[in-house]
Amino acid sequence: MRPSLLDPLFAEASALPGVGPKTGKLFDRLLGESGQPARVVDVLLHLPVSAIDRRNRPKIAQAPIGAVSTLQVRVTEHRPPRGKGPYRVLTEDETGDLTLVFFRANSGWIEKLLPIGETRWVSGLVEIFDFYRQMVHPDRVVDEAGLKALPPVEPVYGLTEGLFQRVAAKAAAAALDRLPVLPEWLEDQTLRLGGWDTFAASLAKIHHPQQPQDLAPEGQFWARLAYDEFLSHQLALRLVRAKMQTLGGRAQKGDGVLAAKILSALPFVLTGDQKGALAEISADLASDRRMLRLLQGDVGSGKTIVALLAMAQVVESGRQAALMAPTEILARQHFATIKPLADSAGLIIALITGRDRATERRATLEGLASGAIQIAIGTHALVQDDVAFAGLGLAVIDEQHRFGVQQRVTLADKGAAVDVLAMTATPIPRTLALAFFGDMEVSSLREKPPGRQSIDTRAINVERIDEVISGLSRAIQAGARVYWVCPLVEGSEDSDLAAAQDRANDLRQFFGDKVGLVHGQMKGRDKDAAMAAFAEGETKILVATTVIEVGVNVPEATVMVIEHAERFGLSQLHQLRGRVGRGSAKSSCILLYCAPLGETAKARLEILRETEDGFRIAEEDLRLRGEGEVLGARQSGAPGFKIARLDLHAALLRMARDDAERALEQDPELTGERGKNLRLLLYLFERDSALRLLRAG
Template sequence: MQNNDRLTTLKGVGPEMAKKLEVMGLVRIEDVLEHVPFRYENYNSGTVTTAVHGDLVKWSGTVQAEPLVRYYSKGKNRLQFRLLLEDRYAVQVTMFNRAFYKEKLVIGETVTVKGKWDMNRMTISATDLEFGAPSGGLQPIYSLRAGLTQKNFSRIVKLAFEQVNDLPEQVPQAIRDRYRLVDRMTMLRGMHFPDTVETYKQARRSYVYEECLMYQLKLQAFRKMERSGNGRALHLDKHQLNEFVKRLAFPLTGAQTRVIREIVSDLERPERMNRLLQGDVGSGKTVVAAIALYATVTAGYQGALMVPTEILAEQHATSLQELFEPFGITIALLTSSVKGKAREALLTAIRSGDVDIIVGTHALIQGPVEFSNLHLAITDEQHRFGVEQRKKLRDKAEFADVLYMTATPIPRTLAISAFGEMDVSTIDEMPKGRKPIETYWAKHDQIDRVHTMVDRELALGRQAYVIAPLIEESDTLEVESATALYELLKERFSNYGVGLMHGKLSSTEKDEVMKSFADNATQILVSTTVVEVGVNVPNASLIIIHDAERFGLAQLHQLRGRVGRGAHQSFCILVGDPKSDVGKVRLKTMTETNDGFVLAEKDLELRGAGDFFGTAQSGLPSFRVADPVLDLKVMEVAMQDAVKLLGSDAFWHDAQYEGLRGYLKQLDLLVGERLE
């Protein structure tokens, strides 16, 4: 029997069971073998005298008395029987809704029970029972749906192993020997049915490397394909570029200078650029982008900058216009608000090459937009756009270099796995003279003092953000809502304009509210986290974040970055009474540092890799077993191995690498027999 045979070829898997398995995406035998447990229960198989009260135990003994069954409300029942352990300890075993065992339990027969040990009462609250002596101490727990039970699925896995003799290897023997990894069959058996902790550790170690290698092989193959295909080297006038930098109103930081060199080097290469530029809020990414755009235009090509919101697009277009006006470079703004004849004229100018730099929202990637000779495509706040949206912008030009920008610092532990196909440039230095934002933690009963601070800032002519986690009040959550705060603050600060922003507003309504705040027509903006990115109001000097412990550190830092953009000292007030230790650590950490990279590492530590980017982030890979943080060293080794493999002649010819080549073919990453 082959591992790719359908599950219905297994004895005992009929059409009904096959349907349940198909709901989970399990159709073939190999699918079941690959559906490894997500955790294990490690039952104490020690003695009665060594077990601790509350331990999960798995003990075998002999049945000493006739089982008793008591029925109570709605047909529920309780089964109890006495079990003799170690030929000297009589313990009471209780199982709920297992009345069917009454006829099967025979006095003097050996059975094994699993459950929680009550040392004081000498009882076991059992969750499972098997007849005979116990099997291994580690019990696999699977992620299941469609009404499947752990016992049923374990039986199907055992059937699969009984009927499959061999599995094709993906990791070559030479690599397995180098790292002392087990073969695939042994690895999967060890994941499903480890007889010891050491067996499991060895199986997991092999599985993690295989997952990391396959993932990195995909990333590095994609990177190699991108680099080797349809590039175009720009011939840059370095003297002209240096003169432009000298005429800036402020000196560049060392970090800005370093990343500009990296980007310019990419522009001059014949391979297509695929680079991520990450930098903290206020670190000067926009100026770096402007210099890259200037270099592109002076080389005779167009540049495009795509941003997530209309107001941010307008702000970028205005600042670039001021920056480039003395150099005769034309800037165009393309958003959904540009309509009718004005839109047609703008599209014609872009198509003919009369416009040098186009700034816009997702309107840039819509069908009718055609560029004359686009070469550099920049995506700001790249995590706000899906993979397909970013790809559409790139595909607007045959030879386009792409620069992605993010103000969410990516910890090194995630950069290698989430963005392994990109080159990463990091601005890790803040411009001189920028005043650090002062951050304070206030309890809810101190809100009057917080409002006094708002009075002070507004009296100085400044503006303030007030952030709430919910739009409207909740019956189940005791947290502030934006609508309730809006009503409260309208009354409390009746001499000032108060605006309300949240996700239920239309795009037009959001832009109107933001424009009113940007123009200082309203002095207080009450909002949910929709203002997290893409807003630049230099006059705003205060942000108050209610129930701050409910947000991750990366998000709190992004929100804090809405202030501190002007010449005035800015403040961030975190309002919250966290009940958990994590919440307290989160708020305390925010008051101790303004370094986004430090916060990103701490956030990763507190929340884990799966939640770092939030559910909308599609860049972070999903692994069955490997953990991008805990298994960082394995990921790094796998990346180095993948690069070496793809760069070797042997990889493309030797039979031992056939499984890896087949994997790349499935992903449509091979042209013929190799990447060109």
């Protein structure tokens, strides 16, 4: 149960003074989530994006052009509009003149706001038009009394259509008034080290800044709040991990017979990294503690083989294993890769997805329940209620960041003392690994297996697309197969992005029925058919959206064209490029871009041309774009930090991790004085869902 002290913060935002039901709906659109309206805490933690400095109060003649100034002026003349022109008000001081310009304004309102002969303070952007100083739609027009109430530095909030800055600021002030007196959950040493004030004082400084740096994300007030958010997240991760470990595991040692058969069937030897990761996983499985490990590896580094050998060890010990993938294409790809190797070892495996025929599904469910099927590969269909295992011992979660903690735990709950191995093909910088997978041990695959080809990467202006198509014609005649990736499925009038369907139609004019199409809006069977036709060589060009980003394995594909490459994230470009270079033939990647390129887009394309090291690329992606683009932070299961920014606050995350570990070592149940305060923190940042999961686990 959430402590009653926090109840005022979890009331609906529409209950705030000055908000009400109508404005409340705008806050719901801005800050609410599906099925949940915006609450006071959401308004409180919706921090300003910038500030307007109204402290600059020069005379008219000294007001800087192109900057905000707050000026004391005397109203001298009103000039109502002629026709559709603007309403102009002439003002002056002893140094010069300033024209105030209003478009489509009510004349009675302006006359009342700016009476002739009266002195007023106006604040806004000063510009030059026809050699005269002017201020178009002043932000503020106030008298002396109003000036005293005018904030010297005004916060600027992210808004939605229909919501205005003054309303957002008033709501934030009202939310601050609702904030109860909270105990301090940080240690004195941490506060001194950061030079930090209390949680409440830091929020107040950001919502009511006295100078622009008060609300800078790198400033001390924002840093305090970012640390609190990190600490709540790290505590939740560690509580889940501690619960996993206290639940105890079951030793799954195996005799190595099945693994040996799989290894002998491989056409290559394992890399050093694969052997190292396998040794770590094998030791975890053999111990009596539950495994919770992340296996991260670059595109084509051989994670699937490591996972299969881990699953074989579990089967050797008399139990079952399951591999869950986020999409049906990826699940089927894993099944196609694993089945021949499993057959060579005599392993019985099955595929389970959301669109299996009723008879097939019934047979699969019976096989899993009886233990006849030893390894199940599938989508989230694996966690449905009717799926039961005779003795599940290992859950492998592929592309972990695309699943929520709930799905991971639900699959692990399909058996007793189930070990968990998560995998990701997106190499994760250390900072991100702490944020997204702080409850896991990490094994990394950095080496490429023997035979993997380097990929010739080139950036080409889209104006030269005819040359690219001519080059493809020659490549296809020589036996190549080509991916052509577009950012959208179909065109629209308000977007100039290439659409997959339109591009497929264009290419069919040159290549006829050699062109296939696959995208996320197609039915599953149609997607499978399009992928199969490409894999078997019936089609030579596969036009696709990013549905092929992960897992698709066609070794014969040697050319990747990415249209509007400047619109993709760096890690996503790297993942797409990794669909080629998987066979013995030389491969290339063409990045078609639309000029002019911004600095960030230019940097991305240059980095991609320079290196194929996914770990370096992920670090650069984090630096250039932030965590949301590296792992898709808005997807289910990602932390979705409201305040903290990994690109700015990485050092704070490491501090918070150490703090969380220290706190739980000293008080594992969080029942001491600081522990109770930390529980408040967990509820405040809504990390209590992890607590509920571990209690249920």
